[in-house]
Amino acid sequence: MLVLSMAPSEQEAMLALQSGARGYAHALLAPNLLQQAALVTANQGVWVPAELLNRVLGATYKGLGGAERVSQELLSELTERERAVAMAVAEGVSNKEVARRLNITERTVKAHLGAVFRKTGVRDRMQLLVKLAVQDERIV
Known part of the structure; x- marks a missing residue:
């Protein structure tokens, strides 16, 4: 429904x-x-709606430990700009706000995000967040 x-x-x-x-x-x-x-x-x-999804992503990111719990190994596979876009998206920031923060166009944000998705093997923002989160060995 x-x-x-x-x-x-x-x-x-x-x-x-x-x-x-x-x-x-x-x-x-x-x-x-x-x-x-x-x-x-x-x-x-x-x-x-995208705004609600972004709020959910941001809350999930914080709940998973935020920047301290991000996979540095996965981030090392990305360019500096791709890392910045990936981290902002994980925080629940919209493409428009990412563009403002990085002083680039929304189209460029989308291009970087597409590259991040390809390199990390994910299809969407939620999968990216889960992939970026370092898992506790006791849970895996």
Whole structure:
């Protein structure tokens, strides 16, 4: 189920997801994005607004120990700019804010993020966060 709202809020999104919805979006979402949301949720994926996903990523990053618990081995495979983009994304920062912080365009951020995804073998921001997190040997 995909819940659509005319006045989306973080609280409503959390309630919808906790109630079993697979997605939550603004009712006036662009048609192509609405199709993507329907496809993702129909295939057991989860669709939430980018702002909410960024908040979840940032909270997860902090919960996993933040910068002190990042895989330095994995980061060493990236260029300096790719590392900066990867770390900002792990913190839950939007592409627009990453661009502002690094004084580059959003298109360049996306290009660096694409390179990070290829080099680390992940498909999205959440997978990147999990891959960057150093796992406790007792848990693995």
